Amino acid sequence: MEFVKNIKHTKVIKFLFVALIGSIVLAISSKIKIPFYPVPMTMQTLVVLMIGVGFGWKLGLATVSLYLFEGIIGLPVFSGTPEKGIGLIYFTGPTMGYLVGFLPAVFFAGLLKVSYKYNLIHRFILNFALYIFSVSFIYLFGLIWLANFVPVEKIWIVGAMPFLLAELLKISILTVFVTFWDRSILSWRSF
Numbered sequence: 001m002e003f004v005k006n007i008k009h010t011k012v013i014k015f016l017f018v019a020l021i022g023s024i025v026l027a028i029s030s031k032i033k034i035p036f037y038p039v040p041m042t043m044q045t046l047v048v049l050m051i052g053v054g055f056g057w058k059l060g061l062a063t064v065s066l067y068l069f070e071g072i073i074g075l076p077v078f079s080g081t082p083e084k085g086i087g088l089i090y091f092t093g094p095t096m097g098y099l100v101g102f103l104p105a106v107f108f109a110g111l112l113k114v115s116y117k118y119n120l121i122h123r124f125i126l127n128f129a130l131y132i133f134s135v136s137f138i139y140l141f142g143l144i145w146l147a148n149f150v151p152v153e154k155i156w157i158v159g160a161m162p163f164l165l166a167e168l169l170k171i172s173i174l175t176v177f178v179t180f181w182d183r184s185i186l187s188w189r190s191f
Contacts, residue, residue, distance in 0.1 A: 022063035027077035046170040052109025060106040097145025101138035109134040
């Protein structure tokens with residue numbers, strides 16, 4: 001009985017450790033940015049999708065939730081912190097919708113996966129469509145929240161249009177990686 005408890009504790013510790021490492025990588029990706037106003041362009045969307053693909057939906061949600069919690073309590077993990085404030089004040093700023101959109105994005109990227117029974121071209125197309133679908137939640141939530149800060153007629157121009165080309169590039173990179181890479185590499189899904 002003690003052995004079973006030790007195995008469960010070990011699994012929980014691994015789960016927490018991987019979530020912590022994932023949240024650190026997500027925080028680092030938020031600092032790789034091209035400054036736009038009011039929403040900067042970062043590598044976060046790519047990392048959020050990678051977390052979903054690599055960790056699965058449960059560990060992916062835990063990782064992104066931990067990242068958001070770290071930012072809300074004041075750790076400088078968000079893109080504009082500490083320059084533009086920290087904690088809940090920064091979180092409720094113009095980028096909050098995008099940050100909340102990370103949750104459904106990582107969920108769908110981790111929940112849905114393309115079967116290896118399809119040929120390479122079909123897997124590529126299906127993976128690309130899956131990642132477009134997943135990342136669309138980030139923009140949907142982001143644009144809805146951004147309406148509190150930007151005139152409605154300018155939401156699309158400042159909240160989505162500048163990012164679309166870079167987003168397609170990031171999604172293409174992830175799609176190539178996932179489509180052509182050996183599926184045994186993506187083994188964190190066993191949690």
